[in-house]
Amino acid sequence: MARIKLDNITKEFGDGENSIVAVDDVSLEIHDGEFVVFVGPSGSGKSTLMRTVAGLEDQTDGDVVIGNTIVNELSPSDRNIAMVFQNYALYPNMTAEQNMSFGLKMSTDLTDDEIEQRVTEAAQMMGIEELLDNSPGDMSGGQQQRVALGRAIVRNPNVFLLDEPLSNLDAKLRTEMRTEINRLQNDLDVTTLYVTHDQTEAMTMGDRLVVLNQGQLQQVGTPLECFYRPANQFVAGFLGSPSMNFFTGHVEGGTFRTDGIDFDLTERIQSSLGDRNEVTLGIRPEDIELHEEPNSAHGFEAVVDVVEPMGSISYVYLRPEKQESEKTFVVETEGQRATTVGDHMYVEFPPESVHLFDIDSGETIHQRRLNEDAEEALRDRMEKNLSA
Numbered sequence: 001m002a003r004i005k006l007d008n009i010t011k012e013f014g015d016g017e018n019s020i021v022a023v024d025d026v027s028l029e030i031h032d033g034e035f036v037v038f039v040g041p042s043g044s045g046k047s048t049l050m051r052t053v054a055g056l057e058d059q060t061d062g063d064v065v066i067g068n069t070i071v072n073e074l075s076p077s078d079r080n081i082a083m084v085f086q087n088y089a090l091y092p093n094m095t096a097e098q099n100m101s102f103g104l105k106m107s108t109d110l111t112d113d114e115i116e117q118r119v120t121e122a123a124q125m126m127g128i129e130e131l132l133d134n135s136p137g138d139m140s141g142g143q144q145q146r147v148a149l150g151r152a153i154v155r156n157p158n159v160f161l162l163d164e165p166l167s168n169l170d171a172k173l174r175t176e177m178r179t180e181i182n183r184l185q186n187d188l189d190v191t192t193l194y195v196t197h198d199q200t201e202a203m204t205m206g207d208r209l210v211v212l213n214q215g216q217l218q219q220v221g222t223p224l225e226c227f228y229r230p231a232n233q234f235v236a237g238f239l240g241s242p243s244m245n246f247f248t249g250h251v252e253g254g255t256f257r258t259d260g261i262d263f264d265l266t267e268r269i270q271s272s273l274g275d276r277n278e279v280t281l282g283i284r285p286e287d288i289e290l291h292e293e294p295n296s297a298h299g300f301e302a303v304v305d306v307v308e309p310m311g312s313i314s315y316v317y318l319r320p321e322k323q324e325s326e327k328t329f330v331v332e333t334e335g336q337r338a339t340t341v342g343d344h345m346y347v348e349f350p351p352e353s354v355h356l357f358d359i360d361s362g363e364t365i366h367q368r369r370l371n372e373d374a375e376e377a378l379r380d381r382m383e384k385n386l387s388a
């Protein structure tokens with residue numbers, strides 16, 4: 001096991017006009033035994049950052065520290081890490097057992113008995129004892145990925161690096177493997193970095209998320225912290241599905257006005273504005289209230305544009321009645337609620353659920369409120385992380 005420290009890592013591909021800064025001055029520390037998920041859209045630098053930790057890419061600038069050692073000059077094989085990739089990367093002409101034991105035979109002086117014992121234990125852990133004599137061609141994608149994970153486990157590494165390991169699996173299997181990797185990481189307690197572009201994986205898997213965009217670090221925090229306390233509009237929009245609704249408008253006499261919507265800001269919200277009179281307001285689909293009748297003086301009328309029934313919930317897309325453009329916002333409602341295209345609704349934004357963002361930098365200037373228990377749970381986790 002080992003902690004990992006990244007000090008001002010920059011990775012530039014190419015030089016001159018055509019150069020790409022894939023990772024831009026990223027610093028962070030990953031605790032011993034921690035499960036950290038690198039998440040961001042495609043091309044945000046997640047894989048490059050992980051490959052830098054592995055030694056598969058040389059950083060242009062900065063230091064990678066594993067344990068107490070600066071490993072910049074160490075080859076991947078000398079960093080005591082094990083990687084698992086999206087495409088499994090198993091040897092096709094070897095059995096599962098041979099795939100799992102091959103690395104140990106080549107690069108350790110373990111005896112045959114010791115190797116067999118490790119492979120058997122890893123196979124039990126992954127539930128693949130029955131498959132040890134099969135070759136990859138005779139296995140499903142899920143089984144192949146289990147073998148690839150087993151191969152990583154037998155190495156007994158200081159660090160696991162998993163790069164989109166579930167992307168090739170179908171949705172049901174992905175959900176199963178997600179739970180299994182969580183359990184495995186918990187049991188083995190090995191420092192783990194996990195790359196994904198999938199925000200559901202990110203929310204459900206890591207102790208902490210490292211959110212990246214265009215090579216730049218956006219936020220490091222527990223999944224719930226990033227979800228409820230996003231550092232900026234990018235993180236707010238990236239986590240959560242459907243995304244947070246954003247409205248850009250100006251503030252006049254304590255009222256936020258945008259095309260078709262007037263929203264009275266509480267004093268608490270107003271106090272976060274500073275000297276801004278233009279801001280972006282954000283509110284999540286599950287926080288917006290829809291009423292058939294006017295519920296308070298603060299609501300506004302909107303027309304249902306599209307209804308997407310998902311089963312237990314529905315996503316209802318609406319357009320403010322007085323709005324000129326065709327832009328819609330989305331509200332999550334109970335699945336059993338009858339809502340039809342063309343319905344007129346009274347919409348309310350509960351003030352405690354509203355976020356505000358700086359219109360230029362995207363930085364969060366006002367965070368939503370949480371109920372007391374949620375607030376306390378969030379604070380506990382943050383403190384635990386700080387002291388870890």
Ligand code: ADP
Pocket residue numbers: 013014020021022040041042043044045046047048049
């Ligand atoms: P992600 O894993 O988030 O999808 P990557 O780390 O793969 O992102 O890529 C980040 C950026 O670096 C992208 O713009 C990508 O095109 C570029 N990039 C990655 N690898 C190379 C390479 N070997 N040569 C040139 N550009 C690369």
